[in-house]
Amino acid sequence: MTASITDSQLFAPLFHSEAMQAVFNDEARVTAMLQAEAALARAQARLDIIPAQAGQQIDDAAREMRVDMPRLARDAGIVGYPVLGLVRQLSEAAGPSASGYVHWGATTQDIMDTGTVLQIREGLALIDRDLERVEQALAALAREHRETVMAGRTHLQHALPVTFGYKAAIWLDGVRRARTRLSEMQPRVLNAQLWGAAGTLASIEHNAEALTSAFAEELGLNAPQVPWHATRDGFAEAGCHLALMTGALGKIAFDIMIMCMDEIAELSEPFVKDRGASSTMPQKRNPISCEVIRGCNMGVKKAAALLMDAQEADFERATGPWHAEWIGLPQAFVLAHCAVSQAVFVLEGLEVFPQQMEKNLGLSQGLIVAESAMMALAKGMGRQEAHDVVYAACRDAQRDGISLHAALCANPAVTRHLSPEQLATVLSPASYLGMATTIVDRMTTSARAD
Structure with a gap:
């Protein structure tokens, strides 16, 4: 023992x-x-x-x-x-x-x-x-x-x-x-x-x-x-x-x-x-x-x-x-x-x-890329107003069980700046990865160099 x-x-x-x-x-x-x-x-x-x-x-x-x-x-x-x-x-x-x-x-x-x-x-x-x-x-x-x-x-x-x-x-x-x-x-x-x-x-x-x-x-x-x-x-x-x-x-x-x-x-x-x-x-x-x-x-x-x-x-x-x-x-x-x-x-x-x-990425029906929508709209209406508009759309989407795309398209203030097709691109998760792949390349290249 x-x-x-x-x-x-x-x-x-x-x-x-x-x-x-x-x-x-x-x-x-x-x-x-x-x-x-x-x-x-x-x-x-x-x-x-x-x-x-x-x-x-x-x-x-x-x-x-x-x-x-x-x-x-x-x-x-x-x-x-x-x-x-x-x-x-x-x-x-x-x-x-x-x-x-x-x-x-x-x-x-x-x-x-x-x-x-x-x-x-x-x-x-x-x-x-x-x-x-x-x-x-x-x-x-x-x-x-x-x-x-x-x-x-x-x-x-x-x-x-x-x-x-x-x-x-x-x-x-x-x-x-x-x-x-x-x-x-x-x-x-x-x-x-x-x-x-x-x-x-x-x-x-x-x-x-x-x-x-x-x-x-x-x-x-x-x-x-x-x-x-x-x-x-x-x-x-x-x-x-x-x-x-x-x-x-x-x-x-x-x-x-x-x-x-x-x-x-x-x-x-x-x-x-x-x-x-x-x-x-x-x-x-x-x-x-x-x-x-x-x-x-x-x-x-x-x-x-x-x-x-x-x-x-x-x-x-x-x-x-x-x-x-x-x-x-x-x-x-x-x-x-x-x-x-x-x-x-x-x-x-x-x-x-x-x-x-x-599958998990789609659970929120687009809410995960709300920041992407906000930043795209900010170019036309300013960041704070864009934040408030997208925030309200997120609440509507959650309440009604609809996608963020649908909630945003229902707001004329949004569609004046972005068409439904443009919104679809903006709300694609793969289009909003920032430096993710660059960071991978940096780390894997340096790892190989070692």
Whole structure:
């Protein structure tokens, strides 16, 4: 039994990402810390801080050793951190001649933070890989439905005609911004941590500055100019940008869910037998993936808030906020990748029903292009008078159950400026799309260029 949905076998097919779980599970955390210890030994050997042979032995042991996880867990429970127990096992594996040089000059937080950064780097690469698929799927939908006219809706009511391609292009723009943010933040987040007990690296003496750079270089990370033991905005930024990303996906999911309603029925999630089924209503085909995306978004936002709270790190090492990161960061990454994976499934197989979009477009009998009529009449009678005339015609059409075209044609003040034939053209939804197709072209062209 588990108390965490991200570790639950029962909910694994929904609120779970096996790939991201493999980046943030216990084994991955230990591996990342061992990578940090090995890099430390290699860097110190390069700079003659420790003997070259000891550095090699520590490096070999860190790569090849089998960690006794139950023993490590017991040590972590007693000490409060896993590094001391890990250092003991690494020292044993490195052998008597090298054991005295393991973890030389470093502190627990150096190894844990650097290991976490390695996990973040791998997690971001995984998310970016699948975000690219989301981006490609949205670009394909935008191109395919560039001219598929549908009702644009504001306040959940018909507003003006748009195209479904335009809607997909707007979704695409949000996803691309999210992807850009995740890339742009990496120089601020992917920093090694090697500053010793209180952040001065006094234990290394005159070689300290060279060591921090060499350590970062060994791991392919950035070498920060100052320690960040107690300034945790990097991890908070990672959580916030993940929340912005899942927010972009949540907007898409919410739109799709509404468009899946029986009363609208313009879209449907990909069909998989029994997916979204009800235990009692055979007709049900619930938009489960969209629901999961929205749930993940809420979870990531809460995890991001926890990481922001952890910025209140006291003095040179936090007395509790640091521990909160251990809770929030893995949750943020696992749920974020779950949301991305579900979005890939939905968008690559999304079922689109243009005929239903056209049918819905005609429900208001032309009211959706009332602005078009107003702007056409404004050229002859001025905008405010045109607004009042069309407003009254809309009320007449709704009251009498007739089309806007019929209501306008019944008013001589209208027909003095526009003939019934001209009105028919003005009231054609396809003739009042503004920049919808231009926006599609802009987004899909730039998507291809990437």
